[in-house]
Amino acid sequence: EVVLTQSPGTLSLSPGDRATLSCRASQTVGIYFAWYQQKAGQAPRLLIYDASSRATGIPGRFSGSGSGTDFTLTISRLEPDDFAVYYCQQYGPSLPLTFGGGTRVEIK
Amino acid sequence: QVQLVESGGGVVQPGRSLRLSCEVSGFTLSTYAMHWVRQAPGKGLEWVAVIWSDGSDRYYADSVKGRFTISRDNSKNTVYLEMNNLRADDAAVYYCARNRFGSGWYYFDYWGQGALVTVSS
Numbered sequence: 001e002v003v004l005t006q007s008p009g010t011l012s013l014s015p016g017d018r019a020t021l022s023c024r025a026s027q028t029v030g031i032y033f034a035w036y037q038q039k040a041g042q043a044p045r046l047l048i049y050d051a052s053s054r055a056t057g058i059p060g061r062f063s064g065s066g067s068g069t070d071f072t073l074t075i076s077r078l079e080p081d082d083f084a085v086y087y088c089q090q091y092g093p094s095l096p097l098t099f100g101g102g103t104r105v106e107i108k
Numbered sequence: 109q110v111q112l113v114e115s116g117g118g119v120v121q122p123g124r125s126l127r128l129s130c131e132v133s134g135f136t137l138s139t140y141a142m143h144w145v146r147q148a149p150g151k152g153l154e155w156v157a158v159i160w161s162d163g164s165d166r167y168y169a170d171s172v173k174g175r176f177t178i179s180r181d182n183s184k185n186t187v188y189l190e191m192n193n194l195r196a197d198d199a200a201v202y203y204c205a206r207n208r209f210g211s212g213w214y215y216f217d218y219w220g221q222g223a224l225v226t227v228s229s
Contacts, residue, residue: 034215036153043203043219044153055217087153091214096169097143097155 002027002090006100012108019075021086021103028068029092035064035073038102039084047086048073075105083107110134110218112204117223120194128189128223130204138162138182141207143216144189146200156202157189161210172198191225199227 003026013019023033031051036044046055048064051071061076075082088100116128130142144156157178159166166178177190187204202223205216 032214036216043221044216045219046215046217049208049215049217089153089215095167095213097213099153099155101152
């Protein structure tokens, strides 16, 4: 099983700040990697797939990078609507599909 | 627009069964593989099962293998999750999610709003 470790657990930032979220995989997954945003009481929403492709309707301030075992989600300038929990997910060649433990982005 | 609506959640005693349904609209269900993903209260996301677009293949997480069954009826635009011998650690919000393609496992491009399953005596 591919274990995904997200860091930090919590990120305390202000609107307008740049947010950098990391996720490390225990085995290489190529670019088969996605990021989701989840707000309280809501379902997750796809942000990034194939490590760096933005999903439909996702603003340009969200970007993804990385390959192999190290991945990054960057939010260039935080807006009030961006404070949420973010999960990474891998869909490499073997099941099970796995998620990271999440990074909470909170208002400082 | 794409919609996935889960139903069938509720309170169930340990050892009993429950069936969740996920009715979809806004796209052709027979074109996509479908997943169930769950989230225990205050916890992260856990993948549960996937079924190919034509129902020919199904895969499960080890934690539910042998107890849960994923199925689909494309004519009814509905995906199901039959859960047997439920345990306390199965308590979660269960999400239905669309796979990007008809077979294989990828990312989840659309999600339902979730169905809450509580396991308690």
